Amino acid sequence: MSVSDQNALDRREWMKVSAAGVAATAVAGSASAQDKADEVQKVSDPVPTRPLGRSGIPVSMLNLGTWRNPGLDRLLRFSYANGVRYLDTAKSYGSEPAIGRWLKDNPDARKNIFLVTKDHPNTPDQLIKQLDERLAALQTDYVDLFFIHGIGDSYGKDYKSLDWPKSKEWKDAFEKIKKSGKAKLVGFSCHDQKRTEFLESAAQGGFVDAIMVQYSPWLDKDAPLNRALDACHKAGIGLISMKQVAGTGDNILNDVPKHVPYLKEKKLSAYQGLLHAIWSDERISSVCVSMRNTDQIRENTAAIKSYEPMKLTDIHQLRDAVLACGKTLCADCTGQCATAGGTKAKLGDLTRLLTYHEDFGYRSEAKRMFREMDAESRDWADADLAAAEAACPNKLKFSSLLPRVNQCLS
Ligand code: SF4
Structure with a gap:
């Protein structure tokens, strides 16, 4: 899921x-x-x-x-x-x-x-x-x-x-x-x-x-x-x-x-x-x-x-x-960020949880949902973040957002 x-x-x-x-x-x-x-x-x-x-x-x-x-x-x-x-x-x-x-x-x-x-x-x-x-x-x-x-x-x-x-x-x-x-x-x-x-x-x-x-x-x-x-x-x-x-x-x-x-x-x-x-x-x-x-x-x-x-x-x-302004909410498009970045990690989902945590203040919910993701979906270490950013229609800045995901949610 x-x-x-x-x-x-x-x-x-x-x-x-x-x-x-x-x-x-x-x-x-x-x-x-x-x-x-x-x-x-x-x-x-x-x-x-x-x-x-x-x-x-x-x-x-x-x-x-x-x-x-x-x-x-x-x-x-x-x-x-x-x-x-x-x-x-x-x-x-x-x-x-x-x-x-x-x-x-x-x-x-x-x-x-x-x-x-x-x-x-x-x-x-x-x-x-x-x-x-x-x-x-x-x-x-x-x-x-x-x-x-x-x-x-x-x-x-x-x-x-x-x-x-x-x-x-x-x-x-x-x-x-x-x-x-x-x-x-x-x-x-x-x-x-x-x-x-x-x-x-x-x-x-x-x-x-x-x-x-x-x-x-x-x-x-x-x-x-x-x-x-x-x-x-x-x-x-x-x-x-x-x-x-x-x-x-x-x-x-x-x-x-x-x-x-x-x-x-x-x-x-x-x-x-x-x-x-x-x-x-x-x-x-x-x-x-x-x-x-x-x-x-x-x-x-x-x-x-x-x-x-x-x-x-x-x-x-x-x-x-x-x-x-540096939007952080993934618009949940077709997921082309992950395809372009050559990763199985769900980059859009990860940034969305960060938005929940940082912008909405739903900290425990965001952490719970992060924990419930499988390991592959959370692991963006192999991703080409520049390629992922270039592919995202919302221009999400994965190189700064994803480290914050790990810091705040794990
Ligand atoms: S490309 Fe951007 S909007 Fe589409 S799923 Fe990835 S992060 Fe979300």
């Missing part, structure tokens, strides 16, 4: 918003006077929506990812008050009970919320059974969208066949669920190295309603993933972006705006600019962001309210400035 397929840590989405936001995360639980005032604020209008694929269901263009958010009750209230009407959870996030309680206490909110959860079935029958368990955890009769969580090679042989999104038995299970009314839509989330192939297969199969996928706002026009997104969009599959950026450290806040006139002109932070860049791709209906404090919610909802489509030249300036 690759690191990228393990349960908890990679199943969440992430976008840091500001240094102030990070600091606020660290002191979650001691709500400031400002936070208390914010909680009793008037509920604002919903944030703008986009239709989710062929379902046509309008969904908030910004959604609240709830993976291990500290002080979730407060974040649910605050995000709702700021117009977010889409909540993303999963069995492994640990957030379903809090969401269930909040929705039970706020029946009017339930009617307005697009609620998404996920689980890890190995068979179509399990998918149906697991949905009942998720509904019980959420104390609700239905969810709006039910995902197979993080599809990839950890799912065993059935999923190694990329044909499952075209199979009759899975199609029947999806239809049975929708007919039952327990989920309006069914799909999968994916950040696997084979996500392009999974997307292509789903576009051909025609029964997957929505896909949440690791996405970058500066995909090359001819990149296979970009073409697969086109195929899904054409087939009416709703697309949700996740895991869009991380691992840039605080440089991004200081350095990026200096090099991107669009940000200065619009008075946006680098992360608000990234959201604008993602929303500029109209195939993407919503962006999942793990907002972990009220500052982040405030900043991201402000971004959506000031959104207007970015020109390609502005997006490219943003890309160049972000990459120049």
Whole structure:
């Protein structure tokens, strides 16, 4: 099993918003006077929506990812008050009970919320059974969208066949669920190295309603993933972006705006600019962001309210400035770094764990996941790091990152 397929840590989405936001995360639980005032604020209008694929269901263009958010009750209230009407959870996030309680206490909110959860079935029958368990955890009769969580090679042989999104038995299970009314839509989330192939297969199969996928706002026009997104969009599959950026450290806040006139002109932070860049791709209906404090919610909802489509030249300036910050998060592409570097080590997985450790502060999780990797996947001693760096579209600096991996995680 690759690191990228393990349960908890990679199943969440992430976008840091500001240094102030990070600091606020660290002191979650001691709500400031400002936070208390914010909680009793008037509920604002919903944030703008986009239709989710062929379902046509309008969904908030910004959604609240709830993976291990500290002080979730407060974040649910605050995000709702700021117009977010889409909540993303999963069995492994640990957030379903809090969401269930909040929705039970706020029946009017339930009617307005697009609620998404996920689980890890190995068979179509399990998918149906697991949905009942998720509904019980959420104390609700239905969810709006039910995902197979993080599809990839950890799912065993059935999923190694990329044909499952075209199979009759899975199609029947999806239809049975929708007919039952327990989920309006069914799909999968994916950040696997084979996500392009999974997307292509789903576009051909025609029964997957929505896909949440690791996405970058500066995909090359001819990149296979970009073409697969086109195929899904054409087939009416709703697309949700996740895991869009991380691992840039605080440089991004200081350095990026200096090099991107669009940000200065619009008075946006680098992360608000990234959201604008993602929303500029109209195939993407919503962006999942793990907002972990009220500052982040405030900043991201402000971004959506000031959104207007970015020109390609502005997006490219943003890309160049972000990459120049020394990004450390592997975008989990096809793994060409390892091939070019002539190694069996999973270079992308190793750098991702470093991001979890250094940027996200999930130290014990990162160490645990590192320990669980097999020896060959961790051993990069034989790798040609210069060749690996040259092959990586995110220009990860393996020569400085990998020694830090060993230092911090072993
Ligand atoms: S080439 Fe870069 S983005 Fe692709 S798997 Fe390797 S580290 Fe990740």
